[in-house]
Amino acid sequence: MKHLSLSWFSVLETMSSETRSILRDATVGLILWALGSAFILVAGNDGALVFYWSLLAVSGTLLHAFACHTLLPSALGRKHPFWSYLLRMALTLVLTALPVGFLVAVLRGGDAEEAAGYVLFHSAFHVMFTMPLSWFVYQRRTRGQRALEGLKQELGQSNATLDLLRAQINPHFLFNALNTLYGTALQEQGERTAQGIQMLGDMMRFMLHENHQSRILLAREIEYLRNYIELQSLRIATSPNITLETNIEEVPEATWIAPMLLIPFVENAFKHGISLQRRSWIKTTLHYAQGKLYFDVYNSTHPRPEQEPLAESGLGLSNVQQRLALLYPKRHELIIRETSSEFFVHLTLQL
Incomplete structure (x- = not known):
């Protein structure tokens, strides 16, 4: 079991952040489906309610993943992101209504009226619940990623500055020594040496201040x-x-x-x-x-x-x-x- 857990974490580390997000959303959806199904069965309801709940949970999980990783990234680049997202979500629900209705009709004995009623409930539920939930989760996740990138940038800049400082000689104690050498070179008429010391002093003053x-x-x-x-x-x-x-x-x-x-x-x-x-x-x-x-x-x-x-x-x-x-x-x-x-x-x- 320990080796299995280590292997699982190793696999997670190799995944991209987007893949991990999809896997996390799917895991949450699976947990919600399991809890809801258990509650329905404990309450003594028949299998029909479990079937409808399962279909709603699976479609909601898939729709949430599709919204967070396809609909919202494209919609937020538009002039009116929310309305663009709403239009894309509505179009997605329209395109999935027929397959959902057909699935209900086939699995529930061909009752067209029951299938149509569920499709309406299915669409209304996702518009009122899944759509705003996906918007909120995506915005929060995006803010978190931006904050993380900002911290990484600050850390990288700090590391670069630290490397810069480590790579330089400490000018504090050398600056006074250069003044002494400059005076000695002038006394000995070493003009080129004095010129070099003066330029080096200017450079060290630049580094210091x-x-x-x-x-x-x-x-x-x-x-x-x-x-x-x-x-x-x-x-x-x-x-x-x-x-x-x-x-x-x-x-x-x-x-x-x-x-x-x-x-x-x-x-x-x-x-x-x-x-x-x-x-x-x-x-x-x-x-x-x-x-x-x-x-x-x-x-x-x-x-x-x-x-x-x-x-x-x-x-x-x-x-x-x-x-x-x-x-x-x-x-x-x-x-x-x-x-x-x-x-x-x-x-x-x-x-």
């Missing part, structure tokens, strides 16, 4: 992006085989974006697309027009030795894809193409 906000100005995100590219340029300035092409256009001032959406693509390009021994390139393009952001990153890729662990992006492309799905549903297009020697990312974002 603005990265935790839900939205920031697009101009600030671009400034962070430029600082990152400039900082990386200092590292590879003496490598003639590396080419950087950056075309980042100016954007309107009052344009907002979720923080740290663009930098992971460029960070991924520098970590996986740069080789000091082979010809390498990174091309970054940003264009804004009519409320849409167009962002492209195109870079070379190089095979890595098996013994060398694959460096991962600080945020990870999967993390960015998750954040885009949560923050900009149906408002973004992300295209990623990869070959053995090239990697291309195109992001279109409706802001």
